[in-house]
Amino acid sequence: MLVASLKAEYAVRPLGTDVDRPRFSWIASAPGYGAVQTAYQLRVGSWDSGKVTSSRSFGVEYDGPALTPRTRYQWSVRVWDGSDRASEWAAEEWFETGLLGEGFGAAQWIGGETSSAPLLRRAFSVDGTVRSARLYASGLGYAELRINGQAVTDAVLDPGFTDYGRTVLYVTHDVTTLLQSGENAVGAELGRGFFGMNTPNVWRWHTAPWTAEPRLIARLVIEYDDDRVAEVVTDEAWRITGGPTLSDSLYTGETYDARRALPGWDSASFADSAWSPVDVVDAPSGQLRAQEHEPIRVVETVAPVSVDQVRPGVWIADCGRTTAGWVRLRVSAPAGTTVSLTYGETVADGNVVAVNGHVEGDRIQRDEYIAAGSGVEVWEPRFSYKGFRYVQIEGAQPEVELRVVNSDVRSVTAFASTEPAYEQFEQAMRLTVLSNLHGIPTDTPFYEKNGWTGDAQVGAPTMLATLDLARFFTKWLGDIRDSQAQSGQLPVIIPTNGWGFTELSPATEWPTVYPILLHEMHRAYGDERLLREHWDSLTRYLEWELDRVEDGLSVSVLGDWLPPGYSDGPAPEDRRLTGTAYLYRAMLAAAEIGDLLGKPHDYRKAAASLADGLNRTFLDRELAVYRSADDPDYRQTSNVVPLAFGIVPSDLADRVAANLAADVESRGFHLNTGCLGVGVLLPVLTAYGYGDAATKVALQRSYPSWGYWFDQGADTMWEMWEADSRSRNHYFQGTVVQWILENVAGLRNGGTGWERIVVRPDARGETGSASVRTSTIRGQVAVMWRRKSRVFALEVHVPVGVTAEVHVPSESASDVAAVPQSLAGEATYEDGYTIYTVGAGIWNFTSRTA
Missing domain, CATH: 2.60.420.10 (Maltose phosphorylase, domain 3)
Structure with a gap:
């Protein structure tokens, strides 16, 4: 057998982990048939597990002496096959611990009042041969860190977004090669992000409990070859000034005045005597933790497919794809010339559409670059990303290129088919999901950039089937726990500043993402530690949900969001039906988790009670149809969700499915589902023997259908079935891809x-x-x-x-x-x-x- 693909905490060579008992994984392979792993031996530093009889090849926990902060550990593994033959030792890998319990030492949070995005710097000396240097830093909301004129990382919009009242992430950077003998300088430019949001918006990010001016904490640890250790930390010795970024907002964009740029400000030779001393500022109340998930990066750079002048002084660049990120410009213009870049997903009446009724003011997704007049100037935003396909350019005509920006997660699946629509849908869903991964799973990169729980709820199986989201979703599950109220309630957006506990809530189908995502993560990655860490918070949440059940039903205000013909949002049917069904599903997921952990529970009993309440209230046993008094017609979601979740009495299931198929056919093989029903409609039809009907729905080209979108020019999944869909980069209606992978290609994770x-x-x-x-x-x-x-x-x-x-x-x-x-x-x-x-x-x- 051969052993390869070694990972620690789901990562190849993680730099700066705060996990005190890391878990290891590897992949064993062998030619021929029937090979099995029967044992393994793990070596981590000086610790040796010895030969352990086990077929387990992931989630293998370190069980040696306590790990030391800021230390690199080499590790390897070998395995035994069914004939008790040992493999060779795998090529050594490493992981490096972060600060662990050591913390930031003497470092303090620093900042200061500036009229623009602050620049902070500190000069220091290096007086020997550096063996290793690490910069541990957290800049809120975002920090671009630099040493001796160079960026310390290619990550952007870093560190990740959290509930800053509970958790603040710091990042570890290897800066060994950036240091030089003699004088050096370390610096940071800080952006606002959600931490310092000052754009009024309906979600009240601008008044969050943590809202404050940007700030920084950093600890630079330098180890010399002669074993000396020196540190440079954030303290009163740092200097600060306002930089050329006059404003930055995730919603409105950025304004950059190149005339105010300070060339060399991050170099050792720069004279900062005119700068002000920094202020030591209050620390956010959240606990500092190592950032363990993938950073956001510029993952692709491409030229626009066209740049057309629509009227004098106004051009529109078509980037050829709907995505998230920004454009980088190259311009030569007189000093003071303002180049305006307005981003949007559509064009109407010769203008890029950039309207957001949830954000105050008429500036939405617009960057402004004020030229220095110094020849060819190159610039791109640092502290905001946009959802767009088109960019309206005014003031001058620069060269622009698209910068695609998202969490740098790994694609794990490749799909192909002789049916072009299936390939088109799979690729569109993949691009849509990636456009909505920015440290959290968002709903849309244009309008909200919020972590709507219902979107992740319905999208998670498809997302996990196409991308490696072990670290990403582990982080977001931590955000869910951080967002929990004392009562156990969870909001509809996560992270939250308090919005979403009463607004559009309670909405059972949304926060039940918690148990269901934990269950999906266990199916995908076999992650038992994650289940143990969340059990207490999970049970508090489910107790809150059960406490508000009335007459066996769960009240919900959202329901099957955005079915055809209901572009205002909620579906017309009684939302207690889907609310109760999703709580039933959550109870069964929690029951499986409890069984696995050996935790006592009565969740199956609670699930049975919910099923009884749902069937008693909504099931017409004579007609074998689920319906409510609010229904304007037959509602596919009301019938397909009970079938999908196993709620329908066994003696009626075939008849309920037959009625569902008959309704689909009566509509000319069209769906009438919103975001909840759409992902289970085709799998249920197929499971009950109506695969041909499911196929006709999938390949439908007229409204409402996925084909209709693409005939309207879509290249990503849309929020609404209508041609005037508000958002054109929204994955929750694109879950047809799960059916394509599992039923068309035919591959299903069965354990x-x-x-x-x-x-x-x-x-x-x-x-x-x-x-x-x-x-x-x-x-x-x-x-x-x-x-x-x-x-x-x-x-x-x-x-x-x-x-x-x-x-x-x-x-x-x-x-x-x-x-x-x-x-x-x-x-x-x-x-x-x-x-x-x-x-x-x-x-x-x-x-x-x-």
């Missing part, structure tokens, strides 16, 4: 940490082939199928540690050939599929009668 997969391409209509490759925590899983005439060929890649249940479409078991047949074992036949159970290896199946 904890992908220990079992189910391969069942049961929505093959209108498609000649499909394939999906997914990098899981156990290794790469792949499913590829194609059909030609009456021959169906299926190839399945199963990594070590995974068992696959493969359903081969066929008319009888005798029509299926497996390679290698001698190892495939006995097959069973059921409902049009020949079913094999196989272990690690590459398996090929052919059916002559599919």
Whole structure:
């Protein structure tokens, strides 16, 4: 066996972790068939686990002596196979601890009153050969850190957004190569972010309990070859001045006056005598913790597809894609010339549309650059990102290029199909999700930039199926815990400043993301520690939800948000139906978590009571239809959600599903679901034998449908089904992709940490082939199928540690050939599929009668 892909705390070579007992993972591989890991041996620094009999290859916890702060540890692992043969030791990897319990020492929070984004600096000397240098820093809301004229990182909009009253993140930077013998300088430019938001908005970010002027804490630790250690910390010795960034806001954009730029301000030779001494300022009340999730980065730079003059002095650049980020400009203009850049997702009447009724004022997503007149000038924003496709340029015509900006998470899935629409939808959903990853999962990069819990609730399975979000969602789950009220209640946006506890709340379908996301994380990554860390907060939340149940029902004010024809938001049906259904689902998720942790609970009893209340109130047993007194017509979501969650009585489930399929057909194979129903409609139809109907809905081109969006020019998922959708970069209606991956390509995660997969391409209509490759925590899983005439060929890649249940479409078991047949074992036949159970290896199946 071979061992590779070593990670500590889900990361390759994490720099600055505050986890005192890190967890390790690796991927074992072997040629042939049926390979298994039976034992492992882990070495971390001087600690040796010895040979441990276990098939576990992830979540293996360090169990040695207490780790030392600010220390790099080398580690490796080897494994044993089913014949008790040891592998070679894997190539060594490392992780480095952060400050742990040591903290920031003598460093203080510093800042000061300036009329623009502050620049802070400190000169210091280096008097020897530097072995190692680390800069530990937190600048709120954002900090661009520099040493000797160079940025210390390529991360942007850093550190991550949190509830600053509970948690403040610091970042560790390796700055060894940036130091020089003799005089040096360390500096920072600070942006406002959500911490110092001063743009009035309906979510009241500008009056959050933590709101304050930007501030910085930093600790630079220099280790010399002769074992001396020196430190430079933020204190009264630092200097401050207002910089050229006159204003910055996540909602309104930035204004930068290049005439005020101070070349060399971050270099050792710069004279800062005219600058003011900094103030030592109050620390935010949140606990300083190491930032463990991926930073936000500029992940791509591309030229616009066109730049057209729409009238004298006004140009519109079409970036060719809807995305999140900003543009970088290159301009040569007289001093004082203001170049205005207005960002938007659409164009109307010769102008980029940049309107946001939730934010005060008429300046929305607009950057302004005031030229210095010094020749060719290059600039890009530092402290705000925008959602856009188009940029309206006024004042001068610069060269611009698109800078795509999002949390730098890894893509884990590749999908292909002979049906172009499926590939288009999958790519659009991927781009939409990425556009909404900026340290938190947001709803839209244009309007809100808020962490709406309902969006993540419905999107999480698709998001986890396409991207590596182990660290990202671990961080956001911490934000959920931080946002919890003393009562146990959770708000509808997270992080929050207090907004969302009474506004658009209670809305059960939204904060039930907590147990459901924990459950999904365990399915994807087998993460038991995460469950243990959140159990107490989770039970407090569920107790709050149960305490407000009335007559067996959960009251909710949001419901199936934005179905066709209801662009004002809520669906017309009684929202207690979906509210109760989602609380039922949350109770079952919590019950599974409690069982796993060995925690006593009565969540299954509570779930049964909720199911009874829902069925008693909304189920017409004679007609086999769920409906409420508020319904204007048959509501697909009201029927598909109980089916999806297993609430429908078993004697009625087939009839309820038949009525659902009949309604879909009566509408010309159109959906009438909002964000809650859309993700389960096609899987439920397929599961109950209506795969052809599901396929027709998926490939529909007229309103309302995904195809309708793309015929209107979409390249991402939209917020509303209507052509005038307010937001055109909103993932919660794009969850059709989960069905594409699981039912068209046919790959489903069937167990904890992908220990079992189910391969069942049961929505093959209108498609000649499909394939999906997914990098899981156990290794790469792949499913590829194609059909030609009456021959169906299926190839399945199963990594070590995974068992696959493969359903081969066929008319009888005798029509299926497996390679290698001698190892495939006995097959069973059921409902049009020949079913094999196989272990690690590459398996090929052919059916002559599919």
